[in-house]
Amino acid sequence: MTLGVQTRAILGKDLRVTWRGRARSAAVFAFAGTVLLLFSFAVGPDSKTLAQHAPGYFWIALLLGSVLTLSDAFRVETEDDALDAMRVLPVDPRALFLGKAAASAITLAALAAALTPVAGLLYGVGVQGSWLQLLVFIVLGAAGLAAPGTLYAAMTAKARGREVMLPLLLFPLVIPVLLAAVKGTALALAGDPMGQVPSWLGVLVAFDLVYWAVCPLLLGAVIES
């Protein structure tokens, strides 16, 4: 079986698992929505401040939700020792990584898409710039969270203290993603008269390229027994 076929098989399996556990995904969505709501209480009823920082709050909520999504993706493999079974089969670890990371990226992008109208209504912001740009930053940002997140989730799914380890490792690492995605989202909402979008797009693309190229090669060393 080629890498592509295996990747698609694992991607399909993971998306099916996510779909069957959609009650859980709905709970994650509700959690992220709660975080959005909490920000308005933390900031106070100053609608101007809220609207101004809406992209930041949106991405922080997504980041907190992503930890739950990412750790779920590997918990289902370790719970029934499914990972050991997969190791016995001739599955390329690179395919395992690409399939799982792609499934996580899709799930995260869907979560972000579902969260967008909530944030828009709650903070009173609308898209005055470009919808396409918003979509691009959401997809690239979700991909940036998913690649290192999947690798770390593979470690922390089995480790002691996994609840704290995944965010502790992931959050500092994805700060460039957070910066670029927040700035890009803000520019997509408000318009980009200064032409700043390309440099933030560049940061996201560079991050995605580096980690989508390197992490597949590293997963083998992580799950080796």
Place this chain on the structure above:
Amino acid sequence: MSAPQRRIAPEHWFGVAGLILLAVGSYLGLVEAPPERYMGEVGRILYIHVPTAWIGLLALTAAGVFAGLYLVQRRPRWDDLLTGCVEVGVILTAMLLIQGSIWARPTWGVFWTWDPRLTTAAILLLSFIGVLALRAFVEDPQRRARWTAVATLVAVLDIPIVYFSVKWWRTLHQDFSSPETVAGAMHWPLRINAFALLALAIWLILRRARLSRQRRSARATAPPATSTLVAGD
């Protein structure tokens, strides 16, 4: 039991060289060098601050190299050195942040500014503390070594991306930290202190590696019943 004559461990020569160089560099920086044109005496902080930044970054980069070597060759020696590099890198980065705050207070009137280099250092510190925390959570030595190497490699690759993203996010810093931008009298203390910290860092990395090696051999010779007591690295 007659105590065998213990020879001086070879890594101590790095420590001796480092201390001598540090004494010379500090003398030049604190006594011989004139006060900085704008910063006055406070400018002397740079003689320790800039070398700390250089050697800290070097230690973390070396950690990335050892991580790669471990993943390819799987020799425990690389894991020992990797641990040393990450620990010493974390200590140097923490020192760097403290010095940066001390520098920022008289210069800009605040202890913290979102200057790209300082911010990058703070993010790096958190990343590598995460690596050390991960290490502390895994008992199986081989798995611990593999996971440390993977996490280190991932964190090292992030260094340039973090730096450039933070730089674009906020640019506010005076360009002080290369010898070319400082006056002639400042070159020597800066360079000598850089070599001093390099020697001290190598000394501590080798010490840390020795500790890991001792613990590994203790694990190998310990009877199975007590082997759980010497877990850890």
Place this chain on the structure above:
Amino acid sequence: MDGMIQGGWEWVAAAWGISLTVFATYAVLLHLRIRHERRREENR
């Protein structure tokens, strides 16, 4: 030398002092841990 910040030795001393203390503490701790390990090895 107009506009030069006057004084400030206390900041220099703090930067140097804290840095060297951190380094020395780590070196001493490492030394103690190595000695502890060696003792345990010899007692076996």
